[in-house]
């Protein structure tokens with residue numbers, strides 16, 4: 001839902017529009033809670049997440065403060081360590097490698113991602129080639145790709161889709177956070193690459209719901225602040241969406257990225273974040289905007 005805050009600090013009226021549920025999505029919340037729970041229950045054990053738990057440096061830093069580090073490779077963890085698998089999931093080979101290494105695995109793969117993984121396994125077992133519409137370098141896509149068998153492919157553009165050789169049958173899955181409009185264009189292209197194209201809608205409903213609300217806010221404000229990690233794909237998508245709506249968009253990682261001069265001329269501002277942005281960051285940005293506007297001379 002959209003929440004409106006109406007203020008008149010220093011005589012200048014300001015409207016701030018935010019989302020009531022604008023912080024972490026369920027999958028990220030669950031992964032962060034599992035990591036923190038592990039630190040509570042196993043204070044004497046070393047705990048790492050495999051890859052940064054979310055694409056947000058503040059969250060990674062907070063976890064580090066609780067003694068939860070991040071490693072990029074399985075060989076970097078010692079036997080006996082606790083390793084948390086983040087919401088993106090991993091390839092089965094990675095899971096086997098972790099088990100063989102004698103680490104204690106906590107699997108925080110998001111259930112929505114798990115559904116995509118299972119779909120890929122199902123098509124592979126029936127001998128149907130899987131096409132994943134997504135970014136090849138995204139960890140979620142790599143985990144799904146590893147379950148597609150040898151002929152699974154990843155496409156992230158219409159051109160790549162069109163270049164596939166004609167096949168009798170293909171199945172199409174989507175990276176959960178892929179841009180739905182871009183995904184729809186790729187799917188159209190894929191439909192003419194096989195006699196039968198099976199499509200499983202695997203875009204995340206939380207991301208879709210947030211995009212819709214952000215689009216609505218964009219019609220009601222003069223500018224939008226999008227809070228989130230620079231390397232977060234869904235935060236970048238929100239910034240692009242706001243720009244496409246034709247209003248000013250400011251992408252910041254946290255409240256320190258705000259500059260008074262950017263906002264002095266606006267009287268209605270949207271504050272939103274990606275699914276890897278903690279609510280505390282959004283609240284801090286909102287407070288900083290109010291504080292900055294309070295210091296603006298109306299006359």
Ligand code: SF4
Pocket residue numbers: 025026027028087088110111112113176177204205206207275
């Ligand atoms: S964006 Fe959706 S699929 Fe990804 S972790 Fe969050 S809830 Fe799960």
